Amino acid sequence: MRIGQLARRSGVSVRALRYYEEQRLLESTRTPGGQRDYPDEALERVQLIQDLFAAGLSSRTVVELLPCVSTGVATPAMLDQLIIERDRIAARIQDLTRAKTKLGRVIENVTAANVAQD
Amino acid sequence: MRIGQLARRSGVSVRALRYYEEQRLLESTRTPGGQRDYPDEALERVQLIQDLFAAGLSSRTVVELLPCVSTGVATPAMLDQLIIERDRIAARIQDLTRAKTKLGRVIENVTAANVAQD
DNA sequence: CCTGAACCTGACGTCAACGTGAGGTACTAG
DNA sequence: CTAGTACCTCACGTTGACGTCAGGTTCAGG
Numbered sequence: 001m002r003i004g005q006l007a008r009r010s011g012v013s014v015r016a017l018r019y020y021e022e023q024r025l026l027e028s029t030r031t032p033g034g035q036r037d038y039p040d041e042a043l044e045r046v047q048l049i050q051d052l053f054a055a056g057l058s059s060r061t062v063v064e065l066l067p068c069v070s071t072g073v074a075t076p077a078m079l080d081q082l083i084i085e086r087d088r089i090a091a092r093i094q095d096l097t098r099a100k101t102k103l104g105r106v107i108e109n110v111t112a113a114n115v116a117q118d
Numbered sequence: 119m120r121i122g123q124l125a126r127r128s129g130v131s132v133r134a135l136r137y138y139e140e141q142r143l144l145e146s147t148r149t150p151g152g153q154r155d156y157p158d159e160a161l162e163r164v165q166l167i168q169d170l171f172a173a174g175l176s177s178r179t180v181v182e183l184l185p186c187v188s189t190g191v192a193t194p195a196m197l198d199q200l201i202i203e204r205d206r207i208a209a210r211i212q213d214l215t216r217a218k219t220k221l222g223r224v225i226e227n228v229t230a231a232n233v234a235q236d
Numbered sequence: 237c238c239t240g241a242a243c244c245t246g247a248c249g250t251c252a253a254c255g256t257g258a259g260g261t262a263c264t265a266g
Numbered sequence: 267c268t269a270g271t272a273c274c275t276c277a278c279g280t281t282g283a284c285g286t287c288a289g290g291t292t293c294a295g296g
Contacts, residue, residue, distance in 0.1 A: 002263095004272060014273085019254060033262045035273055055217030058252075069220075074228040082228070086221040093214050096207050099173030102166075102187075103204040110192040110200070122242060132243085137284060151292045153243055176282075 001038045003028075010046040017046070023059045025049050025066065045070075055089050119156045121146075128164040135164070141177040143167050143184065163188075173207050 007014045020026040021036075026045060028036040048069065052062045065081060068074035074082065125132045138144040139154075144163060146154040166187065170180045183199060186192035192200065 002272080013254075015254060015256085018274095023253095031262085033273085034275095035262065051213075051217050051220065053253085054213045055221075056214075068228060069224050072224070072227040072231060074224075074231075079225065079228055082221055082225050086218055086225065089214050089218045089221065093211055093218065095169070095172045096174075096211050096214070099169050100204055100207045100211065102169060103173075103200055103207065106187050106190070106192075107197065107200050107204065109190040110186060110197055113190060113192075120242080131284075133284060133286085136244095141283095149292085151243085152245095153292065171283080 001040065001042070003036045003038070006038050006042055006046065009043055010050070012046060012050065020046070020049060020059075024063050025059060055085075056092060057085060061085065119158065119160070121154045121156070124156050124160055124164065127161055128168070130164060130168065138164070138167060138177075142181050143177060173203075174210060175203060179203065 001009075003014050003017055007017055010017075017026065017036075021028060026042065026049065028038050028042075031037055048066075049062060052065070052069075053059075057065070061081070065078065065085070068078050068082070119127075121132050121135055125135055128135075135144065135154075139146060144160065144167065146156050146160075149155055166184075167180060170183070170187075171177075175183070179199070183196065183203070186196050186200070
């Protein structure tokens, strides 16, 4: 599969895929002409990368953790890092939940005020 | 209260507080000498700003929503925006929860493998 | 009066994850 | 063989929320 197709299937830009390769998050073989060629598994991989990015991990962290995420094998240091990141995500969820609750209350207030006004 | 004290109390940097003012998120009166002077309520305000930033809102969005967040009065457009942001946060929580679950499974796998190895 | 800490205003630097040309090469259909 | 599209590699631009340095001013204590 070439880069354009992978981009369309995964929903990320061609530029992003090249960036992932630059950051060693994603590999590709090359055609004799020098164009990138991806196996089908690349799609999953890209989606995993996107998930981790969406979770706020940096590409540096992702590149460190990808091996054990895909193979299930990790050094103690990698395990520590995994736990750190999971906890960071959990904390972030707490933050977001608080903010959401706050906004929710504001919405209730505003709605109530508007209804009262009608 | 002067800017240094507000910074220490709120846990944000002096630079950040000046930035908030630049973005019209936070007001201050000035001493005759030109130094910023904050009322006690500024502390709450800063914490609210931080919460909204942490929730991924931009300063532009925050400056639009702050009035109704603090006063409880909103135009229909503001209400729409509030709802949009709340839903965005909810979606983000979903993403993070998925990522957390994924990492959690990886951690389980790794831990199981390591235990088996012992 | 004088010093050291805290403050002031510009204004340029940073960082990540790409976007966006520029200028050239590879692949595919007819 | 020749379009037209997809692809390639630089390499600079973007955005948001500040960090940081320069050069000067204000404030509190002794």
